[in-house]
Amino acid sequence: MKPIAYTPAQRRAMDAAQRGRDTCVVAGPGSGKTTVLVEYFMRLVAAGVDPLRILAITFTEKAAGHMREKLGAALREDPAQRARLERAWVSTVHGFCARLVRENAVFAGADPEFRVADERESLRMQQEAMAAAMDALFADRPAGVRALIRGLSSLEFEDAVRSAYDAMRGAGVSVEALARFPAPPGISRGDIARTLDALGRETPSNWSYAQKQHLAAIREGAARVIAADGPRAALQAIEDFPANLQKCKRGTRAYELVGQLREQIQAFRYASITAHHASEREMLIDVVRRFDRLYRERKRQAGALDFADLEEFAVRLLEEHPARRAHLQEQFDYILMDEFQDTNPQQGKLLGLVRRPDRFYAVGDINQSIFGFRHAEPQGFREYRDAVARRGGRLVELIDNFRSRPHILSAVETVVAGAAGVEPRSLVAGRKFEQPRPVSVEAIAAPQPADEASWVARRILDLRQDGGGFDFKDVAVLVRNTEVIPDFTAAFDQAGIPYLVNRGKGFYETREVNDLAHLLAAIANPRDEISLAAVLRSPLAGASDEALLRLKMLADNLGAALWRLGPETATGFDAADYQKLCRFRDRLREWRLRREYVSFDRLLLSAIDDCGYRPESGARVAANIDKFLAQAREASSRGSLDAFVEELALVRGSNPREPDAPPEDSANAVKVMTVHSAKGLEFPVVFVAALHKGVDSKPPVVAFSPRIGLGARWRNPVRREDKDDLFQHLIREERKRLEGEEANRLLYVAMTRAEQHLALSFSLNDKKPANWAELVTESLGLDLEQPRDEVVTRTAPDGKPWNLRLLVADRAADLSTGHPGAASLPVPESPEEVELLAPPEAAGQQEGNATVTALAHFANCPRRYFLGGYLGFEGRARGGEESAGDGELSASEFGTQVHALLAGAAVAQPDPEAVRLAETFRQSPLGRRLARASRVEREFDFLMAVDDLVVGGQVDLWFEEGGELVIVDYKTDSVNAAEAHRRALEYAWQLRLYALAVERVVGRAPDRAWLHFLRPNTAIAVDVAPSLLESPAELVRDFAGAQSKLAFPLNEGERCRRCEFFHGLCPSAFGQPRAPALTEPVE
Amino acid sequence: MRLLTGPAGSGKTALVLQQFREALRANNDAIRLLVPTATLAQHLQNQIAREGFVFRRSLVQTLSGFVESFAGDMPEAPGAVLYLLVERAARRIARPEFARVADMPGFCASLARTIEEFSAAGCDSARLAGCLPDTPLGAAFLAGYQELDRELDRRGLAMRGKRLERAAERIEKEGLGNIRTIWLDGFYSLPDPELRVIGALGRHAELTLTLTDTDFTAAARARLQAMGFGEERAARSRPAPAIELVRAPGVEREAEEIARRILAHAAGRPFREIGIVVRSPETYVPVLRSTLERFAIPARFHFASRLEEHAAVRFLSGAVDALLGGWDHAATLAVLRLAPRFADANVMDRFDHAVREQIPNAGLGALKALAGAGGERLLQTIDALAALEEWRSFTLAPKDWAARLQTLRNLFRPARPGDSMDYELASVWRSQAAALAQFDEALDEAATALDAGRPAALDEFWRAVKAVLRLKEFRLADGRRNVVHVLRASEARQWVLPVIFVCGMTEKQFPRFHHQDPFFPDGERCRLNAAGVRVRTAADFERDERALFDCALTRATMVATLSYPEFDARGERNLPSLFLEGLAVEQQESRAVAPRPREEPGPPRAVAIHAPGLLVALGEKTAQLTPTALEAYLQCPFKFFGQRTLRLRPPPPRPEKRLDFLTQGIIVHDVLAAWYAEKQDVTPLFEAEFARRLEEKRIPWRYHTERLHNAMLEDLRAFTESDEWPRAEFQSRMEEKFSLPLDGSLTINGKIDRLDTARDGRAYVIDYKYSNAQTTRGKRDDDNLLQAPLYLMAAEQVFGVRPAGMFYVGLKGGVQYVGWSATPLLKSYPLPENWLELARERTLRLVAEIRAGRVEPSPANPDHCRYCEYRDVCRVEARGVAVVTEGA
């Protein structure tokens, strides 16, 4: 590998010798900051620092992974260090918090086995908690809630409250602290009174009579405002306040004072609204309080923490336990932090708790701070940078840009020069490009959004042809607001440009997810006609609209009609349709039988595989299907199908922020994405499109700012209009400022993604350029009056000239003709080649082991074996609470005792009856023979193989006496003599198998086998002579065959009456007409 | 005492088996072959039996089984019982350190786990007290452990470590009876209590212990040598398998790739020679199950699931929960849906909707009333539930509760198996039977964990049962031989198979990332080790992971395939496992596969109705139509098809959704009809009507209801207070229904909200819309507007007035009049020319189109699709739905 030539600034930034100083690296876009960070980590390790003593925090998982990958590669030659790296602390903030909290769970007050709830799950829990909180509050304090509803200017304030709550947590502000925010100092009555006083001291000598009249009215009005009794009266007085400056004499001091008075009185409205709605405001804080409590409770029950909890618990852990804090600070010698400008106040607090002085290394760039909506506060970075500078730490600026062509950098500098929120910092081109590119920046203005989109498409096609070597995959279209994406995708469709949209249409809206979600609903209950119809029309069933109509004519509900399909209702249906419906119905039945016993994805897969479901196939579709299958699989471990179907309906109904499954990078397609998701990425060609389109930055009806508190917009009681309270008023102003600044930085980030070519496009919509379009038009001095296509030269703030192609269109671009590439373009997301595999021959699916009893049962009645031995059912329901009373043994316990006594084992406190029976045997002729035996084996618990089957059994007793080999099996249940003989027939197989085992041990066949019924002490000989034996091998073969085929015929006869499954799970109707099997449909 | 060591695959087991066989041949049954797990024991037993030996099963045994006869008087506390005891111990000691977390299930689980670990390492609470490191949670932990030990003693129970110690003591003292020779094979970690047993065995029998090199650490060697073991090396070594490495895009595709390769192997070898080794069961077992089943590959999963997840158990425990919850209908319905014999029943489906329509509700009586005709079995089941009712009043001893609750399984009447079935269906039944049996066990365990002498109410006993159910593992025996074995990495040690797959080879998964123990972090563990307590340290974990991996690889005799997913479920790129770094093999890519479909998809079906019989039916169905229906058709023929022709109904809405736009509109209309008939305060009118509808639709009065209530009342007040309309000039008729024949085959039906007639005969049709001003204003430029002219037509022809105009009145969020009129009233538009005639022609044309079978989805305004109920059915991709604005 060629050694990398670092710039002096980079070398300074990665100098491990200076590791004992706090460091701040200000890293401009494309300046190689990741390389610097990784290299610095490596150099620390090289300098002898244990990797486990370095804490490295990145902003995204991706960045953390990237860092670990690089570190892993660098440490490959040192296996011991490499292995330790697995435990190194290189992760996102949340990854760090999760590990910290888990390993200190008891101190943090967290469940040590917590799981991290993802956004979807937290959203669901939040929504539930909010609904529960509102219901509970309403039940407790109906009047208060009513007042709140009436007072707030929007009925839909729950979402706003939740987002304010998120902001609070991002700032590390507790609900309790919320109530303690002081009301901002608004205009007071005193202020107004002072102005009024001043006005009173003016003598408006040169005013006309009418003007004087008006002035008097103004004074009176203002006095009424000052004197108003309570906020409502004040609001009324404000409403009635007449100041009309046009009716006053200009150019006088009094005129100015009236103006001032008018402004003050307008502003006094905020204070009056605040006062008027004071109790509602308290109620609102109560809503937040309850919500917070219930949401926490829900998470606690689910053993889950959300992302904000991770930060909060980590901070609390370190704040409340100084020893842990000291321990942790001691644990990390160095803390490396990437993208420091994107931390929120809570994260800032956390870092403050973890770091020791002079051990902190932060990389960031204020100009790339764009995550205000996630409550990031670039202020923290700024303060740190200034402190480092002040205290003589290491402050390094990386300004060389190794990404973009010089003209692109000049364009960026020109556009953002002087823009609020962007710190002036030059971008120095550091990358060498082999091919010159005279024009690498262009601006496109079109009349309407669709026209703009067509021009973007047109230019993509052109760029692909212009010899720059670009293909579709090199192009990214970045937008600020996803609402405009359909315009572009429509144009790309028209032009045949393949594309991948990141976060366009929601995951749940895609056709494939729709089909599968409805299939689950139809399995849950086919009477849900919408779902059933959706599935029937989908490729999963493939029925026609005619079929649906016919079906509906069979019954008033489609689902019910499906079960009515049959030969008698077949007429009228198209034959193919009828077949399809019947097949689907049959499959539906199977899925329904299994629905609670397999994971839901298996139901879906079986439907997909039935029909080879590949709707408009493509990698994205396949990925979406996989993603949905994974959700279904996960859900089946949590609850029933019904519950999942309900959850899906809720989630799908609430317009969730669930992105499509991630696209595969390999596709040769234009990527369409938001600027936010392009952060950290770079592309050869970038279109920053729809510059005219802003985002709604008005605060919602309830909002929070860490500097101001909780604000709300209320109804003005004296007029049908809404008004901010003092808090909200300030929040609105703050937001306007912050978002304006952040918007400029967002544009900066968007433009600096481009390596070789940057296009800025917008449409005018018959208006003046707005939002970014305005900034771009003005900063670049674009003349949009006439259609044109020309290359102009502009000068960057540093005086460098650069070229801009300006394209002002008055109509849509022509996408149909004259473009050699267009006709031969690949269709979007060409279907993937899927290999179809046939099912294998799966022979030999029988069990490898069996017991003698099972084989004997099978020989007597295969079905009985199936129900009892194979499936494991107990048969006849138990008769109530049959637990044997104290001291009494159940039949099987009793049998065990007798066997144990007969085997000579010690039995503590034997049942006297058991002792008696054992004695009975000892006194019996067999017992007396046993006493004389030359070889005895008791409780012979053996294994033997017959064919491939391993058979286990237990011979109660065998012995050799007088040259005879004898087998004995005891029975303890009481029977009469006739019954004993009948039973003996049933036990014949058992004894024959025992005989076989004994024969294999001894080397000769047993001479006799006895069944000894101890009650009433009858021994019955069972013939096991070899000549009479049916072959056990044959039995075993039948047994295996039945298992393999899962065919277990009934062997009906008298035995049925004693069988525990008779008249239950067995359909045998010995002696009666046969009853139908109950798996048949019921209606 | 002989120690047989060697690398994996060096034939140690083969040597042991050879000696074992020789003993069997010599009829020597004074021997034992002891192994660590039941699976391995059974595997060896079967292998020997298949070689033709007949022998006592006990000759090959697990170590736990073997010590049973020496420690049988001290039964082992099952995991769930232990957890419950730990939970109660933690509560009793009430340590301030644990105050915040003591009632969290995960806390008690970790506490129980760490205690078990200590116990298994031979460190009971007494020993720990002697060497407790100075750690912040040490004292609290010890207190919990001591309390638990006391409790176990009191109940005569023990943990595994203690039992082994007890057995070792007995063996040392009493000897082994007639046993002369013992082999121990397959062991790897050898914690202290096991070593003690081994030492005791060695004193009374000729003992051989095998150990693989990876487990034979220097420490192990020192300990074993000190015990008097003489080491022998096994030299023979299997050839190393070929290694392949595959990358797939995600876990699903990884599983498919494994299936594809298995199918390729299966062409030449039985399934049983193939194994899949899994290190992260939570991720891989479900997806492998689905995938192998999908490709019809028979597989045995050597994994357990959680008992509480099994449907039969959910049914039984749901029944008790529902009982304790007073038979809340939603909960009870969920239980009934799980009753096995209703899985496929139409009756149940209907009942389900009927119940949902009535939710919230409670009580079995009300439920029975909904069962309807044909629901006899359903009624029986409900009655069976009702019989549990009296349990609520009982106070019983835990053992009696267990016995009583064991009768619950009678509620679960399995469906009678039919004659034809497949393996999957058979396993459903098997699993039901097994789950019922394990449910009974769980009840007994719960009883064991509670105070035997203290009677309790049902809910108290039931809480313990639920905890047991949550913790208890469910295993379904699967004795099939010719199956692919899916194994845990730790269990794979015991297997040798020609073909092995090792999946999930990503960072943090394999090697698995081990978090520090919350009670004794690594530093403390090292200190404990130094004090002789061999609990595991991070270094041990690291070594174990490597050993597991080496072992997984060496299980294969022919080929080992390693695989990993490139992306995780959230789309983040995974890093390949560190273990892959040293392998010099070329990476292969997975291929996309699917099972061959049972049926190839047919050609797309025409979206239209052509069949003559159906066209006749369409004619009949459209003999009478409302203007709204026609407008629906104008918006989209498919919408009309779904809404009017098929009349597709969604499932019953949840209670909070029942006060939907339609219902709100009905209430507003009714209130206004009454108010207009007699001017009065609108509030009581509204209150009465609102309450009536709530009652009728069983809508609970909660916050959401209140919110809508307020808004509606406010809107109504705004209307009744507005005086825009010159009411005094007119006579009003309200809610006038009409039928207007347009031609011989078509009648237009409708209801005019209000018909205002002036003294001079001029009349205005008024239609209220409970929608916002903008929607109402939209009526003006709506190309699809048919209602207005048709209503005017009806006013003229049915009610015999002289129509002078038509007004829509939007009522939501302020009053908005939008209309057409002959005179300039309320900024109305002039009546369009030939309005009525054109509307008539258009109507007839549309109806002809409908009757010709046009049903295609073709929305006039695609923006409206997002509100259309049929948007999931029509397969039109709604545009711009779910737009996300980041940063907004």
Ligand code: SF4
């Ligand atoms: S969603 Fe649109 S296309 Fe589909 S049925 Fe409704 S109106 Fe028609």
